[in-house]
Amino acid sequence: MPELIRRGRREPAVVQTLRATAAATIAYAVALWLSSEPAPLTAPLTALLVVQVTLYSTLTTGIRRVNSVVAGVLIASAFSVLVGLSWWSLGLIILASLMVGYAVRVGEFVPEVAISAMLVLGVTRVADTAWDRVLETLIGAVVGLLFNVLLPPVWVGSAGESIGDLSRRMRLLLLSMGEELTGPTPVETAAARLHEARRLDNDIAEVDAALRQAEDSLRLNPRVREGLLNRVVLRTGLDTLEICAVVLRVMARTMTDLAKDRGDQELFPSEAGRALEELLSHVADALVSFSVLVTSQVSASAQAAEQRLAEGLRSALACRERSAGLLLDAVRRNPRNWQLHGALLAEVDRILDELDPEHRSRRLMEELDRSAREQRERHPRLAALRQWAGGGRNGGTGAR
Template identity: 60%
Template sequence: MPAVRETVVGLIRRRNEPIVVQTVRCTVAATLAFAAAEWLISGGPPPLLAPLTALLVVQVSLYATLTSGMRRVNSVVAGVLISSAFSALVGLSWWSLGLLILASLVVGHMVRVDEFVPEVAISAMLVLGVSHVAQAAWSRVAETLIGAATGILLNALVAPPVLVEPAGEAIAGLGRRMRTLLMQISRELERGATREDAVRWLHGARVLDNEIAQVDAALNRADESMKFNPRVREGLLARLVLRSGLDTLEICAVVLRTLCRSLTDLSHRRRSEPVYEGQVAAVLSELFLHIADAVDSFGRLITAQVSSNAEVAEGELARALTEGREDRQRIADLLFTESAREPDRWELHGALLANVDRLLNELDVERRSQWLAEELDRHRQDPVRSSPVHRMRRAARSAQRRARRRRHRP
């Protein structure tokens, strides 16, 4: 009993997670579908196809439930029609069964039922194998319709949760992981990084690709949860903010991997010597520290833009970028001297500076605000100034003006 109680309490605390929402909705929908089928269809075996359909149809979001329900009903209807035609022309034998399966699979791909293509053949075989084809066909279609309608009505009446917050947290978590790697590079450069350290940095940068794939999946779930959801009023802005945030961090991850590749090549050329040392290592360490703060602030800015006031995170990002650009100028002067002293390594120093510039430009506040304003203009549907789209555009332009004032502030 204590274990069961802890499990129930854990599910209650995690009630907004997709797995918990899916479990509860599937259970309720299947139970209601079975009860409705027993009430509407009298006689015959228990209508277990109705709860089965509800289990397959119900998804976390209303949009996914609608599309899944329509594909499920189409697959069953197509299978029933094919089996009815076969029963009228030929009986059940090994060659007719093969033709039935072939025709069902082909028709399933033609009607675009996606993951329910095998369901077309299954429905056709089950109906063809009974003695009363018409009764079995009607029963199967009726139970499927009841199960699909129950799942869709459940999600329509009880609005599913909006998964924007988990997606924002996933983006912020990706920013924190990138910050951890940058801070590691900063610490190890300051104390004299070796070739083994540079190889470890490159491996850590490559691991970020898996993190990006997980965040992209979270964004897809959030995008589906906002479609046809009555809880969402300004879903366009949230989708643009989240997707553009992930795109920016993905570019930063690619640039960071290239930057680590340059540092690794430089460490191979220096062999047993540190990658950088002296004042160059100290300034470069400070530069990476400010870039780490900028990446982390950018991740928190994405979360704040879809949940609350973003001015604090925006100010921290602008401050980190300003300090990073100052460090970039200092390290450029130092690397120019290094290139004069070691001409054979100038291309690696130049690649390092180019990647740093790309990171700072991708995280730029003003550039992002301008992009959001342009995208909102492009997606605009109602030109009325009081429309939600106009308010989004006005907010984005206001953020752009604030960023411009901070940049010119002495």
């Protein structure tokens, strides 16, 4: 049972269900206290619409949703006084609601303006009651916004788990490919590995969705320090794994071509095949170490992960040099398919280069600079205020 509770707390769907239920219930209780309506259902409805998985999405899409609902209620209030409800007034209210929705720029929530107007017009034709709907809408909106401001979730853990799962799947694929290098490999087996490598694209798309949710949970979140750094670390980490997945697909294609040409023969001479199998094993372990590094939240854990990655890369590079020498000897004896041998080494080199800590540090700094520059361009006044505040503190320190 405790394990189920812990897993439920990490599952966005479970957490969102509980949060939405609590927000809607609280909004209804507050509306019962403040509104004259016997059943103020607009308040919990608005709370359900406003409460999102993250604080950032609440403050962005939530405000637009509030605008759309309020606009629909106001339109229904005017129509309830002037014309009431009939087939032609329903068409007119839908037309007016959609036009107003585009005018007030509620984005993808334009249909909700018309939906809110029809709901209110269907339950009441009295202007005073419609204004109660406006009050209920505001109550639900405030409760929904406060709920995420006071209890903003952080989904970095679930995104980190997704990245770790992706790296382990890539590791298993590399180990399977390495086992096929020491003996005859049927074309069907090599093609199956190629199909597994192609399926990594779907896995990356799922991890990307989890990462976007984590990035939103870090924006404007008072529970998180250095949110920009955390977002960039995770994003650049996934970008690196995505590049490695593409290289893995190319590597699987190379081995499939070799299997087609070799037939019942070994893909490589026995000694070279064993060296390549060891090399792919080191690369597979380095991929997992890299994922641990980019998802570590504690500095001590990150330092240990970086040390393991560095040791794994050193072992891989030493094994790569030995494999290259053995492949060169094999090509001298039999130059057939030499280009595929060279392509396999080049693909390994590309993965090792992507996992290199120095290469990663450069990319990380570039992304941090780019993100900071975009923030300054998007919010120049806020950037100027921060610069002024920082200058003032520096100046005061210098004076002392």
